[in-house]
Amino acid sequence: MVHPELKGAQTRRLADHALAEAVSLADALPGLEVLGSEVVRLSRVHPGTLFGSGKVEELGARFKAAEVGLVLVDGIVSPIQQRNLEKEWGVKLLDRTSLILEIFADRARTREGVLQVELAALSYQRSRLVRAWTHLERQRGGFGFVGGPGETQKEADRRAIDDQVIRLKKQLERVVKTRELHRAARRKVPFPVVALVGYTNAGKSTLFNRMTGADVLAKDMLFATLDPTMRAIVLPSGRKIIASDTVGFISDLPTQLVAAFRATLEEVLEADLVLHVRDISHPESAEQAADVADILSSLGMDKAVPMFEVWNKLDLVDPGQHEALAVQAANREGVFPISALTGEGLPALLDTISAAFDEEKSERDLTLGFADGKRRAWLHQEGVVTSEEQGEEGWQIAVLWTARQEKRYREL
Structure with a gap:
């Protein structure tokens, strides 16, 4: 190396x-x-x-x-x-x-993840026609960069690559449409979405497993998680949320992969709350956090979405530094030192997550035509309707809702 x-x-x-x-x-x-x-x-x-x-x-x-x-x-x-x-x-x-790209190809499990990695690899290969293109002949979950059949081929067929790209894009479009249907269905579920993001190997999957009781692969290894995983969980307060574990970020992420995984990371963009999980024991934790911030910004992350900073892996920090970290966190709003492995600091984090959704509610008077049955049904499903009267042209509905619910209503 x-x-x-x-x-x-x-x-x-x-x-x-x-x-x-x-x-x-x-x-x-x-x-x-x-x-x-x-x-x-x-x-x-x-x-x-x-x-x-x-x-x-x-x-x-x-x-x-x-x-x-x-x-x-x-x-x-x-x-x-x-x-x-x-x-x-x-x-x-x-x-x-x-x-x-080789690592991503080896780890991707969902259909969308596999297609996105293949598309990214083809984009990379197309610009390097002096290399062998072994994508169609690989024997394992890689792209022939490491070796395998066809490695003596010195120039790829540009037309064949373009045809393959077109085919993959069509397949990906079908998968994306299915994902959009799933996302639309989730919007109808009256539970907020909490997304876990962070540098690769920061402990997101370990925290996700601790919060949800799931069994997502969690290893001390870069890119242990590639495909997003979502679980409905009940917080100690009784509030229900949906937690989403996502692919870890890394510095100098290839541009092909940033574009390819944009769709996967849209789950983060639509979250109601983001937990930025940091490995606080890492000597360059601050630099890793800056890299994550850069990638979120490039993805179009809305600054209005609330974000908590989770300083994970306290169990790996020298005990003498615990108090100093606690003081630093206390002086910064929305920072929580924890150990996802031992559970230290987790109750305070979960309580704050729950409290974040005890939002202030406001009253609104809405006028819906008879053609707006979908919106009317959604309002009743959310339980925000305080009164309703039917007129000659539709319904007069009074609602009491949160800003989050109003935003989702406007998107219907």
Whole structure:
């Protein structure tokens, strides 16, 4: 594993921490064994080989001595650089984007998730026709970046890729329509939606399982969760909510995947409350939080949606720092230090979630025509109607509702 660090480049992360994350990414893909890792500092990027000739020769000798068959470069590698380095080193080379695509391909389980990953991979492949396109021939849940049949093919058929993209988009459209029907059905359910978001491996699934009693895969591993999971739960106060676990974010997420998973993350955009789960024990927790904020902003996250910050993994924090974290959290509104693993701090979080939906209600007088039977039925289903009179042209209805209910009514 090699992490290129360009001199003078402005980044949020320390190179050593970025390298450690990249190694964790590699460990998340079955069948890969990381034999070594290092930061390679560059004074400039060499267009043909990324690294200087001396470094290319030095690394090549070390790879040969260690009998390395696959080199991972934690960064962007152009098609020309990839081709030249593979030829020079006699190895297969994976850059950050292709590694993440491989992980997503291995983990996606829902039909929509699989289609979105395939579409993202094709978009990436199309721009790199000097590489082999083995998508249709893969033997496992990857895209041939790591290896497999067809890896000697040096140029993909652009027309075949375009035809495949068109086919996938049509399939995805059908899946999206089904998802929209499910979402429309959920809108009729008078329970607020609470979405869990955060950096990958922040402990979202562990918190989700603790809150819901579900058995979602929760591992100390990057991208353990890819497909969104929703569960109805009853809070200690008796209030019912729907909790949604989502895919974890990561710095420098490939643009193809941001676009591909936008539809999946629409669940977050429609949530009534967002829990931003942070691994407070991580040395770059603040930097991870900034990355999450950037991605939410790029997705069009409405700032009006309330958000709580959940400082998770207290069980991994030195006991001497607990009090300091408690003081910091107390001085910031909407921050909750917890351990999803042990349950520490969870009651206060759940009580606050419940209280957040004890919203102020306002009165409204509505006039509905007889053709608005759907809206009238929804109002009665929500239990917000205080009086109703039928006239010659429709109904005069008085309601007492929350701002959230009014917003959903306007969207009908």
